[in-house]
Amino acid sequence: MTLDTDKASAKAVPAGTSTLDLALRAVEYLVLQSRPVALAQIAEALSSSKATIYRHLVTLQRHGFVRQDPNTGRYDAGIKLMVLGEALRQRFDIVSAAREELMTLRDRTGQAVTLCDVIDEELIVLELIQGRTMIEFAMRPGTRLAFHASAHGKIWLAFGSPERSRAVAAGELKAWTPSTIVSGEALLAEIARVREHGWATAPDQVITGVNTLAAPVFDHRKALVGSIAIVGATQFIAPEPNPEQIREVVGAAARISRGLTWKD
Amino acid sequence: MTLDTDKASAKAVPAGTSTLDLALRAVEYLVLQSRPVALAQIAEALSSSKATIYRHLVTLQRHGFVRQDPNTGRYDAGIKLMVLGEALRQRFDIVSAAREELMTLRDRTGQAVTLCDVIDEELIVLELIQGRTMIEFAMRPGTRLAFHASAHGKIWLAFGSPERSRAVAAGELKAWTPSTIVSGEALLAEIARVREHGWATAPDQVITGVNTLAAPVFDHRKALVGSIAIVGATQFIAPEPNPEQIREVVGAAARISRGLTWKD
DNA sequence: TGTTTCATTTCATATAATGAAATATCATTT
DNA sequence: AAATGATATTTCATTATATGAAATGAAACA
Known part of the structure; x- marks a missing residue:
């Protein structure tokens, strides 16, 4: 009609x-x-x-x-x-499913840990386990992150639906810092790299001096249901993070994924 | 009419x-x-x-x-x-005024730290600086606490308006644990003790095995504008806390108060 | 005491919310 | 491929109810 x-x-x-x-x-x-x-x-x-x-x-x-x-x-x-905001946050299954692993991850890496989810095409911080620094105040639950300018976002672009990555790469890419990826082409290349590695970083791309190392959480059907990350000064999480940090984050994400297997 | x-x-x-x-x-x-x-x-x-x-x-x-x-x-x-919940939380002046002191307090005591305020006669957690334990998940910002069954609440009864303490003592006192104060008379005695000491505790009164040590924050007019506390297992914060812990909490509260002096 | 700055109430009017029932959409089953 | 059942969505006549201008009240200020 x-x-x-x-x-x-x-x-x-x-x-x-x-x-x-x-x-x-x-x-x-x-x-x-x-x-x-x-x-x-x-x-x-x-x-x-x-x-x-x-x-x-x-x-x-x-x-x-x-x-x-x-x-x-x-x-x-x-x-x-x-x-109501706090009540709503608590309702996300992944928050309770991941809690213990996130605490362990923080204790083993010494960095702050965050958990994100995409709800209605918005990338939202659902959980923050604080480290010892103050940078994490920018990552409170309820905060919205940009897909192209955060390690969490890159995970969702790399392992989420192709439509989303296409749409984001084609859209406007706001520069938060001089290091933010602003070209669609560069973003697509970065996404490919993230997919290959199984983890993502965003050194100086959100806040100068801060890096994030993120990994995907899947449910029993291999569908992406969340992303976790450690957040810290570039001094502690190098642009090319050390292998142990990568192992810790990817491992924690895998264990949370496994924990979701027996769930709906 | x-x-x-x-x-x-x-x-x-x-x-x-x-x-x-x-x-x-x-x-x-x-x-x-x-x-x-x-x-x-x-x-x-x-x-x-x-x-x-x-x-x-x-x-x-x-x-x-x-x-x-x-x-x-x-x-x-x-x-x-x-x-919106997070945006609203950020708006409370005391949250930003206290932030650094709260971080310091956590680092010096090793315990989780909370900041509360009374808004429209509701005792609300506005800030949580996490420690290393999981108990603090019950103290997320946005959580409402009971006046008679929390260290924060006792601070507000002891240093707030007399009407409030009278009303609360006369009202129903719900027992959260066997240690919760449920008699109005006992509560008034406890309030008097808190006022005398300048700090409050609530061992096993909210959650069994958990204690809280709270102190009042005043503005330049000596009006109560907030309360801060350390929260931890009874093992770490004894029912009769050690003098150093008391000094730390009361000291941090006093410094935050001083920081508010030059403000409106 | 007068003045300003607010919230609150009143009241006639028509705007805009309402409910019952018809229709569309979609996924799942036969 | 057609039928079923779950769901959302739209239509339309009816009037309930939200509306704005202006009056009032209350409190702080000078």
Whole structure:
């Protein structure tokens, strides 16, 4: 039917509720602000009336998504978002399946360890086992990573669907540091190398002075379900990591994979 | 005007939007489920129609609060909750102000370190610097703690508003372990002791075999703005902690307090 | 005491959410 | 290859309910 195309171009809103849309925008707006904001300001930012926003805030507050500063009466994002975020994170099977191996990996390598998963084409940090450095604060659970500029991402490009790697290589490749791979061709070559080796690195490609060494986790059907990595200063994880580090990371990933075998 | 009272008793809903309320209940429902659920099931659980829920889910999905399983078409909570949760956590001033001291404290004591704050009368873990044990997984940022059954909580009762400690002592005191303080009288005595010492412990009171040693962080006006603690096996943090541990925790708390002095 | 800055409530209006039922889509089974 | 069953999705008439302008209230400030 050609109507679909017409509709899509004419009215970009196929279904949904505008009331809810406004309310969600209010929540996101509040999270972005760094301090509580006045009702009038929210209403103006969303080009809506104070009364409307007010009623939404009341409902949002009742659910804990929004809070009101007891002193100033201004509104702010509520802690429910933090609580729900953590509850959601815990729900990923791989998080509990990998936990012990990740701790062991950190203790054996001395570096911070991260676990990532792709959810709706977004590369998300699900777990961080801290080392002794501060760099890892950039790798908190809930953080989104770039496919082309992270060791985790390269694992997902090398062992995930070909569509994804093609799409990423063809898209815009933002440079985070001077070392970030920005050419599609170079990226595809790097992906091939990663596939061959079975592990990936990203020296100076996310943060200068920091390197990551990642390996893939598969389920019983050989489908990629996660990636794990050690993260540390280039001083500890060289651009060409030492064989023992590689063995540790790849080995831990393989053991987690094995642990997933008997699962659905 | 007496009408207010009448209204309040007759209709408990003073303001707000029912549409939004339904949508938020849908989000919370999805977070609670451990797997994606079918539209019909959500509609039934919230006693609403499929069409209504569908449209809400579309909007929620557009904002990332909800995702749809590409294979089954079923709905699930979206990662936006995780991303927003982490963004929100970062916004608390005390988190960045305390970061370095907390790292130092962990390195000097060898134990995991936590930072808590009270937001809208809820005691929330805002930061966790991991040690080498697994117990700390129960103390992730976003976790809610009980005032009467945690070292952090006792700090907030001892150095916070008298109304709070009175209310908590008078309320129900849930027993998490056999060692949890369940009598209001005993709790008040404990609070007095904490206030006198300047630090609190909770041996076996949250999880058996685990102890916590907490101290208060104040702002320039001597108002309580946070609490920090070391968390570890009772083996490492005795019910009566050794003087050095106490000195470390109380000292770190004092330094963080001092760091807040020049701030608003 | 007057002034500003907020939140909150009221009320008439029509916008926009609603539910029942029809339809589409897809995977799996026969 | 056709049938089945699970699911999402769209349609449409109806009115419930979200809406905005303006009035009010409350509190902090000078």
